[in-house]
Amino acid sequence: xxxxxxxxxxVFITLAAMPFIADNYFVKLxxxxxxxxxxxxxxxxxxxxxxxxxxATAAFIGLGSYAGAILQNAGxxxxxxxxxxSIITIIFAAFLGFAILRVKGHYFAVGSIAVVEVLRLITSSxxxxxxxxxxxxxKIMEGGPDFAGRVFLYAMLCVxxxxxxxxxxxxxxxxxxxxxxxxxNEDAADMVGINVTIYKIAAFSLSAVFCGTTGAIYAxxxxxxxxxDAFSILTTLKVPVMVLLGGEGTVFGPVLGALVFVILEESxxxxxxxxxxxxxxxxxxFLIFFLPGGILKIDYRKLLAKIRGVKGA
Amino acid sequence: MLQALANGLMxxxxxxxxxxxxxxxxxxxxxxxxxxxSLIIFAGYVTYFIWYGTKLSPIVLLLPVIIALFIFGYxxxxxxxxxxxxxxxxxxxxxxxxxxxILYNFMNSFFEATPRRISLNWGSxxxxxxxxxxxxxxxxxxxxxxxxxxxxxxxxSKVGRAIVAxxxxxxAASLMGIQIPQIYAITFGLGAAMAGACGVLFAVAFPVTxxxxxxxxxxxxxxxxxxxxxxxxxxxxxxxxxxLIESFGSHWFGPQNAITxxxxxxxxxxxxxxxxLLGVKGYE
Numbered sequence: 001x002x003x004x005x006x007x008x009x010x011v012f013i014t015l016a017a018m019p020f021i022a023d024n025y026f027v028k029l030x031x032x033x034x035x036x037x038x039x040x041x042x043x044x045x046x047x048x049x050x051x052x053x054x055x056a057t058a059a060f061i062g063l064g065s066y067a068g069a070i071l072q073n074a075g076x077x078x079x080x081x082x083x084x085x086s087i088i089t090i091i092f093a094a095f096l097g098f099a100i101l102r103v104k105g106h107y108f109a110v111g112s113i114a115v116v117e118v119l120r121l122i123t124s125s126x127x128x129x130x131x132x133x134x135x136x137x138x139k140i141m142e143g144g145p146d147f148a149g150r151v152f153l154y155a156m157l158c159v160x161x162x163x164x165x166x167x168x169x170x171x172x173x174x175x176x177x178x179x180x181x182x183x184x185n186e187d188a189a190d191m192v193g194i195n196v197t198i199y200k201i202a203a204f205s206l207s208a209v210f211c212g213t214t215g216a217i218y219a220x221x222x223x224x225x226x227x228x229d230a231f232s233i234l235t236t237l238k239v240p241v242m243v244l245l246g247g248e249g250t251v252f253g254p255v256l257g258a259l260v261f262v263i264l265e266e267s268x269x270x271x272x273x274x275x276x277x278x279x280x281x282x283x284x285x286f287l288i289f290f291l292p293g294g295i296l297k298i299d300y301r302k303l304l305a306k307i308r309g310v311k312g313a
Numbered sequence: 314m315l316q317a318l319a320n321g322l323m324x325x326x327x328x329x330x331x332x333x334x335x336x337x338x339x340x341x342x343x344x345x346x347x348x349x350x351s352l353i354i355f356a357g358y359v360t361y362f363i364w365y366g367t368k369l370s371p372i373v374l375l376l377p378v379i380i381a382l383f384i385f386g387y388x389x390x391x392x393x394x395x396x397x398x399x400x401x402x403x404x405x406x407x408x409x410x411x412x413x414x415i416l417y418n419f420m421n422s423f424f425e426a427t428p429r430r431i432s433l434n435w436g437s438x439x440x441x442x443x444x445x446x447x448x449x450x451x452x453x454x455x456x457x458x459x460x461x462x463x464x465x466x467x468x469x470s471k472v473g474r475a476i477v478a479x480x481x482x483x484x485a486a487s488l489m490g491i492q493i494p495q496i497y498a499i500t501f502g503l504g505a506a507m508a509g510a511c512g513v514l515f516a517v518a519f520p521v522t523x524x525x526x527x528x529x530x531x532x533x534x535x536x537x538x539x540x541x542x543x544x545x546x547x548x549x550x551x552x553x554x555x556x557l558i559e560s561f562g563s564h565w566f567g568p569q570n571a572i573t574x575x576x577x578x579x580x581x582x583x584x585x586x587x588x589x590l591l592g593v594k595g596y597e
Contacts, residue, residue, distance in 0.1 A: 109402055114535075285415075
């Protein structure tokens with residue numbers, strides 16, 4: 001457990017030090033890592049601890065980014081817009097959770113994907129409010145790219161830290177214990193007196209709130225959002241893949257997964273734009289067959305012994 | 314109104330064909346096949362290019378495409394997906410999603426996303442002010458026939474009975490001497506074959522482009538939830554229902570909202586009756 005915290009702090013401090021040791025490209029990369037870490041940590045509440053295969057991440061990101069952008073364009077200041085966007089997202093998630101958490105497994109997965117699609121379609125057709133398919137411009141921050149880059153990096157890092165602290169609390173609390181019980185056997189958890197419905201809705205809302213904040217910050221950072229990017233079905237898949245890559249249901253796994261994934265994305269397949277999706281697909285296939293428990297579950301001693309054994313033979 | 318009804322029925326036939334393979338795989342293997350939409354488009358593109366090159370009638374191409382996709386699906390399930398088939402939905406869904414991305418990317422770079430349609434110029438005829446394009450009518454009729462053939466296959470053949478048995482109770486079926494991995498592979502192959510058939514018919518009736526593979530997949534979701542899983546009649550009813558809903562929806566609320574109505578209906582049904590209209594309990 002203390003190892004996880006040390007590892008997290010190491011990543012966190014490295015990311016926070018980026019503006020002082022490297023140029024804007026790396027600051028941007030660090031912002032992406034912080035952003036995806038926050039998203040992966042969020043998904044972990046519902047997907048990792050509770051075991052519900054949610055693919056609604058993009059719905060919350062999109063909702064948060066549109067709420068943030070619209071509020072900001074209405075003249076509300078940056079941070080207040082972010083906070084309100086998060087509040088709107090959590091309220092939406094609570095209602096949505098009440099509705100779709102009644103179904104399990106496949107039906108839940110399909111339902112959560114459908115939510116992303118519905119929100120995207122509504123956003124595309126409601127042009128008077130959301131700008132429709134043309135998207136929405138958000139005011140670019142004043143103070144030059146260096147300053148703005150730092151502001152958004154630290155904003156994302158704040159969300160990441162909050163998500164991590166919440167994860168620590170959930171992991172150690174009675175609430176988290178209840179969620180893990182639901183993952184193992186929902187009926188049994190219900191039987192021993194856990195209020196399953198409330199627990200699930202709480203986990204689902206927790207998994208939404210930071211996505212909403214992240215989305216709002218992202219909208220202000222990029223300065224432009226469109227339905228296809230905000231409610232991207234690709235993002236909704238990428239985030240669970242990151243968690244699976246790191247190790248689901250663990251504290252540090254999501255951060256590790258996001259870190260490895262973003263670095264891989266930047267260093268390897270940014271050079272193969274044509275085959276971008278195919279490489280992501282291959283990574284998924286590799287992950288499922290060869291790393292079923294994620295990077296954290298690799299047994300290094302066994303692996304080393306194997307390598308030595310090969311060399312010895 | 315009558316035109317909307319006719320359009321709805323024609324769409325519904327194709328939709329039933331889209332969903333029946335997807336529903337079979339979901340019901341029997343407990344896998345959500347995210348590749349289904351891309352398989353349809355893939356078959357549509359291949360048929361288009363063969364038709365374009367050789368001017369062979371797409372109806373002649375139907376059988377070879379079905380066989381090719383059956384083999385593809387069989388091998389994919391036998392060699393790849395069977396290894397994780399018992400794992401939780403998150404794993405299997407992510408895996409088929411990953412495979413879908415590979416196929417999608419492949420199609421985008423080889424076929425490009427230009428919409429292609431097999432234009433047969435068969436004309437159309439009119440009864441009481443309802444315009445009925447003949448190519449779409451033929452596509453609908455073939456879709457119904459193929460769906461019925463699959464139904465007969467499941468009802469009467471030995472393999473079909475084995476598939477149904479596995480769906481009902483895997484362990485009991487295994488004890489009766491049914492080779493589960495083999496049946497899984499055949500089922501997935503049948504699902505892919507139906508997708509292939511659907512792709513051929515789709516290319517005759519509508520333009521195909523890679524961009525709509527996600528849309529087709531979404532329709533398969535909706536139809537399965539409306540009709541219930543794993544049964545041919547369920548997919549048929551669900552498909553016809555969705556065809557009519559979209560057709561009347563675009564008549565009343567405008568075409569841009571037709572798809573949204575389908576999805577919202579599905580979400581409501583998920584809450585109220587997750588087993589579908591014709592579904593059996595226990596597939597939740």
